[in-house]
Amino acid sequence: MLLFSAIVSGVAVGSMYGMIALGYHVTYAISNTVNFAQGSSVMLGAVFGYVLAIRLGLPMPLAVVLALSLCALFGLVVERILVRPFAERGSSAWLMATVAGGIVVDNLVLFTFGKEPRGFPSTLAQKPVAIFGTGILPLQVIIPLVGLGIAFALQYAFRKTARGKALLAVVQNKRAAQLMGINVRSAIAMSFALSAALAGLAGIMIAPLVSVHSDMGTLFGIKGFAVAILGGIGSAWGVMLAGILYGLIEAMVTSFAGSGYTQIVAFAVVIAALAICPNGLLGRAVTRKV
Secondary structure (H helix, E strand, C coil), X not given: CHHHHHHHHHHHHHHHHHHHHHHHHHHHHHHXXXXXXXXXXXXXXXXXXXXXXXXXXXCHHHHXXXXXXXXXXXXXXXXXXXXXXXXXXXCCCHHHHHHHHHHHXXXXXXXXXXXXXXXXXXXXXXXXXXXXXXXXXXXXXXXXXXXXXXXXXXXXXXXXXXXXXXXXXXXXXXXXXXXXXXXXXXXHHHHHHHHHHHHHHHHHHHHHHCCECCCCHHHHXXXXXXXXXXXXXXXXXXXXXXXXXXXXXXXXXHHHCCHHHHHHHHHHHHHHHHHHCXXXXXXXXXXXXX
C-alpha cells in the first residue's frame, strides 16, 4: 500500500518536473540557450493562478488561460531583455542574466504577494479515489497525462512536421533557416514564451498539492534543469522519462528512508547516471566537424 502510494505520488511530481524540463528542451532545441529563470516561471504560474482564481474569483479555466498568457509574456521579456542582446553578440552572459532576472522577479513577488505560503484549493485535490486501498487524488492522475501528452506533441511536431523540422534548423544554421522563410528572432522568442508557459502550467498543476509562495520555484527550477540534462535535453521523451524517474526516486526515498535523505540520494543518482550516460538517457552526442 505504501509502495503504491509512493509510485503514484512520484509519477505525479516527476511529471511536473518533466514539464519544467520540456521548457528547457524547447529553447535549447531552437536557440541552443535555456532560461535559468524557469523556476520563477513555475512560481509565477502558481501565483497568477491563485490571484486570478482565488482572490479575484474568476472561473478556473479562464484563470488558467490568463495565468499562462502572463507566463508566456514573461518568457518573451526574458528572451528580449536577458538573452537576445548577449546571444547575438556571441556572449554567454545570458546565463547569469537569466539567473539574476529570476532572482529579481522572485523578490518582486515577495514584496507584492507576501512571504506567507498560501493553499490553492482545487476540487481535483480534495476528494481522493480509493484504488488498491490507497487514496489517489484526481490531480495525481491528470498531471502525468498532461505531461506525457505535451511530450508527445513536442516530439511529433519537431520530428514529424515540416514546420517543426524547419524550426530545428534555426539552431543549426540561422542563415539557412531565414532562406526557408523562418523569422529566426520570432521563432526564438516564441520558444521562450512556450517554455515559460510550460513551467507556469507545471506551477498551476502542482500548487494544490503544495503551497503557493514567492520562492517555491527555486528548487523546482533546479530539479527541472537536472532532469533535462539527465534525460538528454534534445529529446522531449527523454526529459519526460527522466522527470518521472526522478520523481519516483524522490518518492521512494522519502517513503522508506525519510525526507532528510531525499535530496542527497536523488542528486547522487543524477550524478551517477550522467557519469554512465554523459549525453543523458535519450540524448545524442554532438557531432563536431573538424
